Amino acid sequence: MVSALEKNKKHKLKMQRQKERIDSQIAKNKLERGIILLLTGDGKGKTSSAFGMVLRALGYGQNVGVVQFIKGQQLSGEELYLKNKLPGVEFYQMGTGFTWDTQDRSADIKAAEETWAVASKMLQDQDLDLVILDEITYMLSFKYLDSDMVIEAIKNKPHAQSVVVTGRGGGATLREIADTVSEVKEIKHAYNNGMKARKGVDY
Amino acid sequence: MVSALEKNKKHKLKMQRQKERIDSQIAKNKLERGIILLLTGDGKGKTSSAFGMVLRALGYGQNVGVVQFIKGQQLSGEELYLKNKLPGVEFYQMGTGFTWDTQDRSADIKAAEETWAVASKMLQDQDLDLVILDEITYMLSFKYLDSDMVIEAIKNKPHAQSVVVTGRGGGATLREIADTVSEVKEIKHAYNNGMKARKGVDY
Numbered sequence: 001m002v003s004a005l006e007k008n009k010k011h012k013l014k015m016q017r018q019k020e021r022i023d024s025q026i027a028k029n030k031l032e033r034g035i036i037l038l039l040t041g042d043g044k045g046k047t048s049s050a051f052g053m054v055l056r057a058l059g060y061g062q063n064v065g066v067v068q069f070i071k072g073q074q075l076s077g078e079e080l081y082l083k084n085k086l087p088g089v090e091f092y093q094m095g096t097g098f099t100w101d102t103q104d105r106s107a108d109i110k111a112a113e114e115t116w117a118v119a120s121k122m123l124q125d126q127d128l129d130l131v132i133l134d135e136i137t138y139m140l141s142f143k144y145l146d147s148d149m150v151i152e153a154i155k156n157k158p159h160a161q162s163v164v165v166t167g168r169g170g171g172a173t174l175r176e177i178a179d180t181v182s183e184v185k186e187i188k189h190a191y192n193n194g195m196k197a198r199k200g201v202d203y
Numbered sequence: 204m205v206s207a208l209e210k211n212k213k214h215k216l217k218m219q220r221q222k223e224r225i226d227s228q229i230a231k232n233k234l235e236r237g238i239i240l241l242l243t244g245d246g247k248g249k250t251s252s253a254f255g256m257v258l259r260a261l262g263y264g265q266n267v268g269v270v271q272f273i274k275g276q277q278l279s280g281e282e283l284y285l286k287n288k289l290p291g292v293e294f295y296q297m298g299t300g301f302t303w304d305t306q307d308r309s310a311d312i313k314a315a316e317e318t319w320a321v322a323s324k325m326l327q328d329q330d331l332d333l334v335i336l337d338e339i340t341y342m343l344s345f346k347y348l349d350s351d352m353v354i355e356a357i358k359n360k361p362h363a364q365s366v367v368v369t370g371r372g373g374g375a376t377l378r379e380i381a382d383t384v385s386e387v388k389e390i391k392h393a394y395n396n397g398m399k400a401r402k403g404v405d406y
Binding site for chain 2: 004007008011012015016018019022025026028029030031032033034035037039041043044045046047048049050051052053054055056057058059060062075076077078079080081082084085099100101102103104105106129130162175178179180181182183184185186187188189190191193194195196197198199200201203
């Protein structure tokens with residue numbers, strides 16, 4: 001039997017080694033600039049993760065811009081919060097509803113272009129610390145927006161600005177220019193087990 | 204060459220079919236209750252996703268409780284925001300620092316147990332619509348908390364309450380009892396390319 005004392009000793013040694021590894025990695029990392037973060041994949045959690053980063057940035061009093069492509073016509077919880085409680089955040093929504101609701105390709109393209117005009121301004125705004133481009137990847141896969149144009153604009157963002165891109169897919173070039181890429185995989189989803197989408201959780 | 208008109212027509216048909224599929228799925232889903240959501244995997248975005256759901260719930264005026272296990276001693280952006288701007292949210296942090304900082308197994312276990320006491324109360328509170336158990340999975344893998352005890356408490360949450368569990372791993376039983384499981388996979392991380400962790404993005 002291993003005594004509690006021995007367990008504690010072993011633990012301390014292990015943690016000391018782990019701390020050394022972590023500290024040496026931290027010491028090695030010297031680059032400081034805003035990053036490009038891609039949150040992709042088919043699982044739940046991409047948009048909410050972007051909004052969590054909005055909170056994170058606001059905690060330090062940073063300036064934030066949020067642009068949402070493809071959204072239902074009803075405001076979701078995080079959008080209500082943004083509109084009502086966070087007037088300091090620059091917030092723009094395409095707001096035409098889902099593309100299967102509009103069923104109008106030309107109108108969708110026009111709305112996408114108008115929304116992009118707002119987004120591309122934010123991507124040039126030195127004062128914004130964080131810009132969220134929520135679900136913009138669909139604009140690329142539907143070819144509503146030119147992929148090269150969007151990627152160039154993201155690449156040319158101000159040095160200190162971080163950009164978060166969310167949505168399934170996005171293409172190889174977007175993955176390439178991103179500093180961090182997380183793929184959110186759906187292992188299972190309540191929706192496929194007869195559960196209604198839930199206020200405060202799903203929207 | 205396909206004319207723009209034809210493209211629009213084809214698009215409309217395709218979207219009509221998609222809308223039918225989506226509407227029929229929505230009509231089929233009749234279950235309404237709070238869900239258990241597990242955000243796991245090694246990628247960036249789990250904690251921020253949980254905090255995004257906090258915003259989502261607050262947008263509807265819901266009541267939220269957040270318990271954070273394993274945290275640095277410095278407050279991160281989302282924690283600062285929660286403490287300073289959202290006094291209505293019940294918020295508790297283990298706050299002993301990372302386990303590789305404390306290097307003290309007995310003290311870690313004691314802190315984990317104290318933190319669990321707060322969490323388990325929240326999991327019995329009918330008034331809370333959403334409870335976040337941030338990074339609790341590590342308490343299970345380190346065996347700081349008894350896995351069966353934690354899983355029973357989550358399973359027995361109030362009917363309408365949703366619970367979000369974050370952290371790598373978590374074990375098979377937790378995956379089983381969860382309604383929705385997303386695995387956030389690290390495709391790449393700026394940290395591995397010499398980039399410093401960034402305020403408002405990483406913490």
